[in-house]
Each structure stands twice: as structure tokens, then as C-alpha cells.
Amino acid sequence: MKRCDAVVVVAGSEKSEGTQGEIEKARSMKIPVFESIDLVPGANEYLVLIFGSEHVA
Template identity: 45%
Template sequence: MQPLIYVAGPYRAATRDAIAQNIDTARHVGTAAAAIGWYPVIPHANTAHMELSLPHLGDEFWLRGTLELMERCDALVLCPGWDRSEGTLGEIARADTLRLPIFRSLDLLPSASEFIAWLHAVEARRA
């Protein structure tokens, strides 16, 4: 099993440059997660700047899609600034409902192998 980690953090910003910085931050977090065995799901990078080409779709279209991606993941890791992001707070609320583990910073993220061992231990206790 290779666990999927959803990278959650601010995307929207006042300027295109600020959005690009948020995308870069999410890529950095995703790259660091991949280095310790996770497969990163980075919605920022998946749909970078598409809202500019398709403004008629609106925020709700993009937010629904990212939640669908998140629901298929094993855990979340949060990017800096997550606590000031309305979208990320919504993702956290949904992840809590789904009981997905949330790592509130990159330095709290265990390696994928440590996470898998933890999952197996939890499943063994439930059996």
C-alpha cells in the first residue's frame, strides 16, 4: 500500500503572484511528503490557474472537485497559512467528518511506512 496524502492549504489570493506562491508552497509540502514515501495529491498543482480560463465555473466547482480528491486520500497535511484559508478550513471540517488523520504541519507528518504501521496497529486493536 502506498498511502495518499492530500496537501491542503491556501490557494486563492489577492494577486496572481500570490496565488503562484501558494501553489509553490503546496508543491514544496507535496515534494517533502513524497520524499518520505507518501504519494502527494496536490489540488493546487492539478488545476493551477484554471479558474482564470474558466471563470464561469465558479469557486464551488473547484472546491467540490478538491473535496472529491481529498475523500480518496488516507490523510491530510496542511501548508503554512492553512488557518487563514476558508477553503482549507472547509477541507478540515470534511476530513474530521470522515475521520481522516490531519497533520497540521509538515514536521508532524510521519513517514509513509510509519503511518502504515500505525494503521495496522489500529486495525488490530479493532479486531
């Protein structure tokens, strides 16, 4: 998980104990967790999410 930029939860797996552990770990590492692939932002939106708008041109 150290190398992840984000985590996308696969539909139907959200109740799994393993998935819950991965989500908890990601959040503790400040890695964004998306409940659907449709919610993953584009590159510029993602950079703003991670670094804030003041750091993204």
C-alpha cells in the first residue's frame, strides 16, 4: 500500500473484513479511498485533492 496513489473499493467487497482493513490502512496513510471507479477524479482534480489548489497550475 505504500506505493498506492488511491484505493478503489470493488462493488460487493465493501463488507469484507479484508477490504475494511485495507480501507482503514489507506485512510490512516492519508490515501484517498473511492467507493466507485466513477468517483475517481481526473489527473488535475486528483492533484488538487492531494496537494491543494494553491500547488496545482
